[in-house]
Amino acid sequence: MKTARLKEWTYEEFMSLPEGGPFRTEIIDGELCMTPSPNTRHQEISLILSLAIGNWLGKSPSGKLFIAPYDVVFSKDPLQVAEPDLIFVSKEHLSIITEKNIQGSPDLLVEILSPSTESSDRRVKHSLYERFGVLEYWIVDPESQTLQVFRLVDGRYPAPLEYGKSDLLESPLFPGLSLALSEVFPS
Template sequence: MSITLSDKIYTIEDYMKLDDGNRYELIGGKLIMAPRPSYKHQRTAGKIYTRFENFLEKNPIGEAVQEVDVHLGIEVIAPDVLFIAKDRLDIVGELYIQAAPDLVVEIISPSTASIDRKKKSKLYFIHGVKEYWMVDPDQRLVEVLIAGEKEWRWAGVFDQEDVLTTDLLPGLEISLSEVF
């Protein structure tokens, strides 16, 4: 379960000083602590990340990374997997990503579903993420949202019978039967 630590309004400076070994995100000035991901969560994220990495080794059109801080204005989040196109790699800083990645993958768990589906979705859209995948390992579903002019466009929900593709990584095919 995610825990909001207090009513105090935190800043990025406060966030950057944290060094207690816990996992936090900073959303709306609230410091949110999340437990370590479950085995299923990590396994699912790892399988998706591995498919990105294998593809990018043969097609060097950008970089994928897992669980790194992303600073979006005054917010700090840590997507499970993200992709940044080659021509935007200047947003990669020494300690964190300094702007919105091109594609974000969040593994949905019961303790984070509300935040992932509502708060993070809104943040990702406002700050310019082009595509957002919400992966539910319990339901074995992936919901894909693509940035439209004024809001997310729903691209569909995909299950283990489907193969995921994205225009952001032309030629990438992720068989969801291999992920789930």
């Protein structure tokens, strides 16, 4: 991930950046982070997860699901903006959704690892999401075909629950949804 800390960014400056460019743009701890668009496998996994959760939400409307590109603004001073792959906001927190982005901490954030983002997703974003109280954070690793679930306990993420290709993933955020990881990581 390329970063640039030329200055402290303001929310207004961030919002003035051009939309739809070839890079995903985030500002974390004052650094402008730009990464290229994800690869095909990443996008396939994102689609599978969003369809599974989206279909469940169609039957059990308990919140809203968003997919990248969509900004999550955790703080405006100092500016902290991330662009997770999937974002879930429960009914109880819908007030954080604005016309342009999410302003606050969603209930679930999902990052699907790419070679250019793995270090940031595992360290920088893990720390950011924990600091701002994201209830669940999933790290999906296409290479090892694993999914790690970090659930906030007393303001911290303890060791993750780790799921493999033969496991079923269940989350208290989606009661009754059993996600077969064999479908997330098809051969």
